[in-house]
Amino acid sequence: MALNVGDIAPSFELADTELKMRALDEFKGEKIVLSFIVAASSPVCEVELCTFRDSWKEISDMGAQVIAISNDGPFANKAFAEKHNFNFPLLSDYTSKTIRDYDVLMPDLLHIKDYNAAKRSVFIINEDGKIGYKWVSEDPLKEPNYEEIKNFLK
Template identity: 35%
Template structure:
């Protein structure tokens, strides 16, 4: 059964672009936007990352952590983050274990070829470590503003 709002967010420990280990439990007590994306430096992924960058000050002022995860290695993440001035951690899940735990890794098709890869999904995790909202097959254009608006509505409720 897919992860649902109210489920505990699977904990993880992954290296960031500077090889520092990041654990989800490090952010207990804060809201976390955990977004999975297929590849560094590809059009949709760049658009999505830059959108989170452009809204990052709004996320920070709301005390919300943004974490991006892909199967790219630290060197690729470093280049990507530097090229686009990304102010939030990009985590390296080379084997796809964390993406699998979040049901965001599996068989994909592109131009008639099948391969294993990450699906563009996002999880909004509340300060208690529970999944608050799940976004599947995200469209990268307005996603960062959509999550921010949803977060505002959830907090206001």
């Protein structure tokens, strides 16, 4: 079932790069820029998450926190995060449960049967836990509109 602006964001509990379980609830009370990426270390995901890293202060000053989710394992995510010095959590949804809960599953990535990934997507979850902004791309090579995201946060 597709999520829409105004819906309550589905909760999750996923492993971070240090194998610590992180839940959506721990970020309550602030806006969350929730970025689903296709694959750790892929070129477009690298650009996207580095853009969020480089915008960290500006996003943080607007009262928001970035959280990225991929279906890669925590070890692949850790190597990716360390290589690029990400200053926000990169969470591992290796079962794709949260990806399914947000209705952004991309099955058979690159036409490889059963190789599931997340559609490149961004949700902004407001302080009340409701989705305030939603962007989902069917094209894994398309980046989100970063200015639109920042304008929404203002």
